[in-house]
Structures are given as C-alpha cells and as structure tokens.
Amino acid sequence: MxxxxxxxxxxxxxxxxxxxxxxxxxxxxxxxxxxxxxxPHTGNAYVLGITGPPGAGKSTLTDKIAKEYRKRGKTVGIVAIDPTSPYSGGAILGDRIRMLELSSDEGVFIRSMATRGSLGGLSQKTAEVVKLMDAFGIDIVIVETVGVGQSEVDIVKTADTTMVVLIPGMGDDIQAIKAGILEIGDLFTINKADREGVDRLNIEIQMMLELNPKSVAWKPPINRTIASDNQGVVQVVDSIEEHAVYMRESKELAVRRAERIKTEISAMINEQINRYIAKEVINTSGFDNTVKQLQERETNPYAVVDEIVSKVLK
Incomplete structure (x- = not known):
C-alpha cells in the first residue's frame, strides 16, 4: 500500500x-x-509562513494570497494550523471553512492540522506535511499558524519567507513587538488598514525595525491590506516574490534551509531518545523504586539523571 x-x-x-x-x-x-x-523529490517548493496575533485576519489574507498566486499560474498548498479540539484531539477546521471557495480549485491543496499540544502553535508534523506537498509538486506552500503569542517564532524553523500580519487598534501591537514577532518577519502586512491607528502602527513597526535591523541588505517592507476587500494583496505577493529572489541571489535561502535541516534532525533525535527513555526507563518498576528513594531522600535527582544518561549513552 x-x-x-x-x-x-x-x-x-x-x-x-x-x-x-x-x-x-x-x-x-x-x-x-x-x-x-x-x-529525494523534495526541495523545490517555496515555503511561506504567515503568523501574527489572533484576530489579525490571517486566514482571509492567506485565502487572497493563494488566489493571487493561482492567477500567476502557481500551484498552492496551504497548511492551516488549527487549535486542537478538546474532544477529538483533531483540528477544529475553522480555516478550511473560511477557504471553501479555494478547496474546489484543483491547483490548491488545503490541509488543516491540529497543534496537538505543540507549544509553538505549530504542529510537530508540519515539516513532514510541507515535504509531502513539496514532493507532490506544489510550487508555493503556505503555513498559516494559529496565533498564540511568543512561541509563534517557531514558524521560522519551517518557512523560507516569514510574513507577520498585524492590525491596528487591538492594543496588542506593542505586545506583538515584545513577543519577538518583529524579529522573525521578512515582511510585514498591516491588515484591516481601514481601521483607525494604521499610521501609528506603521511608524511603530518602522521604528522597531530600525532598532533591530534583520539584514543590512534586506529591508523588510511594510504593506497595507484590507484582505476582506482584496485590497493590497497584489503588492503583498510582489513583496513575497522580491524576498524570494533576494533569498536565492544572496545564498541566504541555502543557509536558512541548512539550519532547518539541523533543527529537524535535532528534533527527530530528541523524539527517538525520549521515546526510548519513556519505554526503557520511566515506565518500569525499577524507576518506581527510584522515585521512592528520591521521596525518602535516599538519593538525589542529579545522581539519578547521571546514572540514566550513562546507561542510555552506552
């Protein structure tokens, strides 16, 4: 099979x-x-990460960006990271409901994934799903995150280009800046730009970027959109394409992808080791005795850990 x-x-x-x-x-x-x-059939798709606080309109913007790429003749894969259902453990599928029109397009493949307790709001299986879409021959894979705050920086481990979406007037623009989201953005989009406070937010982002320049060569652009009306989307896609060209020509893309491979291998090794330790060490009667010894203060955690690590490494 x-x-x-x-x-x-x-x-x-x-x-x-x-x-x-x-x-x-x-x-x-x-x-x-x-x-x-x-x-062996992966490495051809370009991966766009879309992140930002909840309520920023990421799903609507993702929908419009995908449609613009389709107009340009590109196939699109969308990995929509949804919150985990407390009942089934599966994705709640809110993003797919919002993208019903796209789902009938043969050139678009949408998959909702549950976070399943992953702290970054980014499912641990996301990287594998991106690879599968890549092997399938999709040109652009968009990973849209759940929007849970500081751990949104996890998107950098998956994306070639990361776009941060913010909106004016929520009172959390500064919070987003504190959360380190500005540090990961290759480009910024102020969505719902018809709201009051758009100029102030634009200036705040600009000031923060000047204080913490990501790259001397690449200046992250700040675009404005009203995604619900499809306003400004063409400019956003143009900016994404410009960044993709910069990444390839500067060789930064190869560097970023090499870092991604290191991160993935490290995570896979940790996962294998954790499973082994859980099976061979933690879930054993011998370890229950060790816990009792620790409770009675007959030994200490440091000695126990050293002993376990020595055995595992042998």
Whole structure:
C-alpha cells in the first residue's frame, strides 16, 4: 500500500497525498518509509509562513494570497494550523471553512492540522506535511499558524519567507513587538488598514525595525491590506516574490534551509531518545523504586539523571 501512496503522490494524486499526510499525522507504521521514499523529490517548493496575533485576519489574507498566486499560474498548498479540539484531539477546521471557495480549485491543496499540544502553535508534523506537498509538486506552500503569542517564532524553523500580519487598534501591537514577532518577519502586512491607528502602527513597526535591523541588505517592507476587500494583496505577493529572489541571489535561502535541516534532525533525535527513555526507563518498576528513594531522600535527582544518561549513552 505504501508503494501505491508514494507512486500516487509522485503522479499528483490528491487522494494519495491525503493518505500520505494522514499516515504521517497518525504515525502509522508505513509513515517513515513513505517519507524516506519521497524525500529525494523534495526541495523545490517555496515555503511561506504567515503568523501574527489572533484576530489579525490571517486566514482571509492567506485565502487572497493563494488566489493571487493561482492567477500567476502557481500551484498552492496551504497548511492551516488549527487549535486542537478538546474532544477529538483533531483540528477544529475553522480555516478550511473560511477557504471553501479555494478547496474546489484543483491547483490548491488545503490541509488543516491540529497543534496537538505543540507549544509553538505549530504542529510537530508540519515539516513532514510541507515535504509531502513539496514532493507532490506544489510550487508555493503556505503555513498559516494559529496565533498564540511568543512561541509563534517557531514558524521560522519551517518557512523560507516569514510574513507577520498585524492590525491596528487591538492594543496588542506593542505586545506583538515584545513577543519577538518583529524579529522573525521578512515582511510585514498591516491588515484591516481601514481601521483607525494604521499610521501609528506603521511608524511603530518602522521604528522597531530600525532598532533591530534583520539584514543590512534586506529591508523588510511594510504593506497595507484590507484582505476582506482584496485590497493590497497584489503588492503583498510582489513583496513575497522580491524576498524570494533576494533569498536565492544572496545564498541566504541555502543557509536558512541548512539550519532547518539541523533543527529537524535535532528534533527527530530528541523524539527517538525520549521515546526510548519513556519505554526503557520511566515506565518500569525499577524507576518506581527510584522515585521512592528520591521521596525518602535516599538519593538525589542529579545522581539519578547521571546514572540514566550513562546507561542510555552506552
């Protein structure tokens, strides 16, 4: 079956792509083999991360950006990170409901994913899903995050270009700046720009960028949009494309992708080690005895950890 899925993904079968994503999300037995066989076919898609505080209109803007890319002849994949349902553990699917019109376009593939407790609001499986869409042959993969605050910086680990969306008048523009969101932005979009306070927010972003320049060569542009009316979207996509050109010509893209690989490998190693420790150390009767010894102060946590680490490393 896994060979059918792999062949299907490479032959642009949407059903096969859906099955591959489901296999990865649910950690099915054939998930690793599917990823191994498809990995040589990745590295061609350009990944755009869209982040920002809740209520900034990220989903509406994502929808309009995807439509603009379709007008330009590009295929688009959207990974919409939704909050986890407290009942099923699955994505609530709010983003997909807002993008119903796009879902009928054969050149667009939308997948909602649950955060599943991931602190960054970015599912741990996001990187794998991006790779699957990449192997499928999608040109632009948009990862839209849930919008949960400081840990939104996780998007940098997945995206080639990161766009921060802010809106005036919410009182959290400064909060967004404090959260470090400004430091990760390659470009900024002030959405709902018909609201009062848009000029003040523009100036605040500009001032913060001058205090903390990301790159001497690349000055992050600040665009204004009213996404609900499709105003300013063309300029935003133009800015994304300009940044993509800069990333390639400056060789920064290769550097960023190398960092991404390091981060992914590190996370995978940690995950494997954590599973091993949970199975072979924590969930054992011997460890229960160790806990009792710690409660009675017959040993100390530092000695216990040193002993466990020594055994694991052997």
């Amino acid at each position: 896994k060979l059918d899925i792999v062949a299907g993904v490479l032959n642009k079968s949407r059903l096969a792509l859906s099955k591959a994503i489901t296999a990865v999300e649910n950690e099915q037995e054939d998930a690793v083999e599917i990823m191994c066989k498809l990995y």
